Amino acid sequence: MQPIPLRTTVIGSYPFPAWLEFASAHLDQFGSEDIAEMVDDAVVAAIHDQLESGTDVITDGEQTRLDFNLSFYGFLDGIEPEQESPRRWGPPAHDQRGKHSITGDLCAPEGLGAVEEFQRLQRLAPDSRDAPTLKASVPGPYTLSGRLLPNAQYPDRYAVTEALLPIVRRELEALVEAGCGEITVDEPSMSCYAYREDPARFVDIFNRTVEPVAGRCRLSTHLCFGNYKGHPVGYRRYAPMFPAFLEMAVDEIHVEMANREYAELALIGEIAARKDVAVGIIDVKSYFIESAEHVARTVRRCLDFAPADRLAFAPDCGLSQTARWAARQKLKNMVDGVHIVRAEL
Secondary structure (H helix, E strand, C coil): CCCCEECCCCCEEEECHHHHHHHHCCCCCCCCHHHHHHHHHHHHHHHHHHHHHHHCCCCCEEECCCCCCCCHHCCEEECCCCCCCCCCCCCHHHHCCCCEEEEEEECCCCCCCCCHHHHHHHHHCCCCCCCCEECEEEECCCHCCCECCCCCCCCCCCHHHHHHHHHHHHHHHHHHHCCCEECCCCCCCHHCCCCCCHHHHHHHHHHHHCCCCCCEEEEEECCCCECCCCCCCCCCCCCHHHHHHHCCCCEEEECHHHHHHHCCCCHHHHHHHCCCEHHHHHHHCCCCCCCCHHHHHHHHHHHHHCCCHEEEEEECCCCCCCHHHHCCCCCHHHHHHHHHHHHHC
């Protein structure tokens, strides 16, 4: 059950402040202490916006990551990072990010950086009885494998996934040991490709990944269809994933609904019969600003399918691809709209 009926939460990422984007492109002009201060300031800004919205769960906004998962490759040994995009012009799409070559055994002797991120969030977030819950987000091994090119040692994507699986497992364990009580394991690649792959195989991969921390923290997974500069990448239907994905060892499953005009909304009832469900109620790919009343109407629709103590509400995806002015207002209206309905219970 949800710790708070109709809980409000976020996925992970938040827009970079404009000054951080500029500074990131000119890091050679800053010293190490300048950069450390810059990172702290960016996380403070992300925390501030989330606190202003009143969200029940906050993250560090992933302000130290280049992208939802791209920065993790910087922690991996055994790869040759791609130096430049294979396609630099034309409409934005996932192929502009390119892929990295594998040159040896895949390992991450210093971890993936998520523990340091969480400890920074702990240090900078308010610490009081009514403070929001702090959450960490980590990409799963199948999603991480998508930007690595198979080779003779790792002949296909599943082999790469198996090599990454223990690395992610150790990161999850380290997060729990650092005091993290809520973790989202993001596997959007699973939701993007479930229509053509074996969903039961995905569930097995996922459950082996989270096995050491299942029951030791509140676990969720985020299943969406991609968001590169406002563009999805997957076949946008949840039907191929269920009922198989109900066997994932998580407390909560997040589903993208707003951008899909609430297609398959009845699915949240199927999920809620077994687990908590977080409904993506804010469209991060659109600059239509949902009003609090608009959100409240949608929350009431969701209550036709699932009880309040099983429901949470969040943006469809991370907010990093949405302009900060819009992300801030969308998040505040989301919380205000949910509170309207919470007061009616």
